[in-house]
Amino acid sequence: MDYDRFKYCGLNVALDVLSGKWKPVILFHLFHEEEVRFTELWRNIPKVAKKVLLEQLKQMEEDGVIIREERNTFPPEVYYRISEKGKALGPALAALQNWATEHAAEEVAAMRAAKKVAL
Amino acid sequence: MDYDRFKYCGLNVALDVLSGKWKPVILFHLFHEEEVRFTELWRNIPKVAKKVLLEQLKQMEEDGVIIREERNTFPPEVYYRISEKGKALGPALAALQNWATEHAAEEVAAMRAAKKVAL
DNA sequence: TAACCTGTTCACTTTTTGGTAACCATGGAT
DNA sequence: ATCCATGGTTACCAAAAAGTGAACAGGTTA
Numbered sequence: 001m002d003y004d005r006f007k008y009c010g011l012n013v014a015l016d017v018l019s020g021k022w023k024p025v026i027l028f029h030l031f032h033e034e035e036v037r038f039t040e041l042w043r044n045i046p047k048v049a050k051k052v053l054l055e056q057l058k059q060m061e062e063d064g065v066i067i068r069e070e071r072n073t074f075p076p077e078v079y080y081r082i083s084e085k086g087k088a089l090g091p092a093l094a095a096l097q098n099w100a101t102e103h104a105a106e107e108v109a110a111m112r113a114a115k116k117v118a119l
Numbered sequence: 120m121d122y123d124r125f126k127y128c129g130l131n132v133a134l135d136v137l138s139g140k141w142k143p144v145i146l147f148h149l150f151h152e153e154e155v156r157f158t159e160l161w162r163n164i165p166k167v168a169k170k171v172l173l174e175q176l177k178q179m180e181e182d183g184v185i186i187r188e189e190r191n192t193f194p195p196e197v198y199y200r201i202s203e204k205g206k207a208l209g210p211a212l213a214a215l216q217n218w219a220t221e222h223a224a225e226e227v228a229a230m231r232a233a234k235k236v237a238l
Numbered sequence: 239t240a241a242c243c244t245g246t247t248c249a250c251t252t253t254t255t256g257g258t259a260a261c262c263a264t265g266g267a268t
Numbered sequence: 269a270t271c272c273a274t275g276g277t278t279a280c281c282a283a284a285a286a287g288t289g290a291a292c293a294g295g296t297t298a
Contacts, residue, residue: 009219009227009230010215010216010217010218010219010220010223010227011143011147011212011215011216011219012143012230013219013223013226013227013230014215014216014218014219014223015134015137015138015143015215016226017223018134019134019138020255020256021255021256022256024130024131024134028130037274038274038275038276039273039274039275042275048256048257049256049257049258049259050275050276051256051257051258051276051277051278052255052256052257054275054276054277055255055256063223063226064223070275074264074265074266074274075264075265075266075272075273075274075275076264076273076274076275076276077274077275078274078275078276085222085223088218088221088222089218091214091218092211092214092215092217092218093130095210095211095214096129096130096133096134096211096215097129097130097133098129098211099133099207099208099210099211100128100129100130100132100133101129102207103204103207104129104132104133104136104182104183104204107132107135107182108128108129108132111128111131111132139285139286140285140286141286157244157245158243158244158245167286167287168286168287168288168289169245169246170246170247170248170286170287170288170289171285171286171287173245173246173247174285174286189245193243193244193294193295193296194242194243194244194245194294194295194296195243195244195245195246195294196244196245197244197245
């Protein structure tokens with residue numbers, strides 16, 4: 001195991017992209033749904049404030065992990081989807097997920113119980 | 120690619136463990152040094168407040184990713200090292216690091232330039 | 239005795255993040 | 269005219285995270 005690659009600078013960049021209360025959930029939806037309309041997303045993630053959801057989406061767009069597409073209809077329709085860069089996060093996210101279920105099962109259960117994130 | 124495993128609950132647990140301004144750096148040191156004394160760590164991470172470093176270490180200990188060993192000497196010596204659970208984070212961290220260098224090279228460079236994290 | 243080192247904690251302050259609720263422009267439906 | 273839905277912004281507020289500086293107990297050293 002060659003862990004010399006932990007030039008944690010890159011690690012920090014990656015964590016920066018992921019850090020934000022709702023970003024994991026957003027990614028979850030976007031990984032599953034290919035294309036999600038804003039209001040739809042907003043309704044599927046109960047408890048987020050519109051403003052906050054917008055903020056996180058904007059950050060993620062700036063980070064290049066998602067793509068925002070505005071369609072010229074009325075009422076306006078705005079769709080979000082993952083970019084290639086975003087999809088490339090897949091393995092890393094899976095690895096984290098893996099670690100959690102293998103080494104932190106209790107915490108996962110506790111979190112579920114506390115409903116820190118609802119689905 | 121089976122991304123059905125993104126039961127983002129686990130993902131959130133993992134990110135929780137990693138989120139904290141100094142945790143990546145701490146991990147970096149602990150992955151490389153086997154055993155680090157508190158003051159030593161504090162001096163190697165310039166700019167952290169002692170209090171904050173202590174906080175992050177305590178959280179990481181509670182999360183079970185590091186181990187705190189207090190030796191009965193005077194003046195007191197406290198050593199930190201990674202636990203097995205912490206070591207198990209290795210692949211996930213490497214994956215994140217990988218993603219950053221492959222898909223976010225510019226951001227990494229920018230961060231280095233901004234000295235958001237110093238080594 | 240006084241100054242010192244260590245890991246910790248305390249009392250605050252600042253910064254960052256997240257949340258609430260109102261508002262806007264637009265056009266379609268009632 | 270009125271109301272609704274959409275995506276977005278604004279002004280304001282609350283909570284969390286990080287930072288500052290001092291203090292502590294304890295024995296060591298000078």
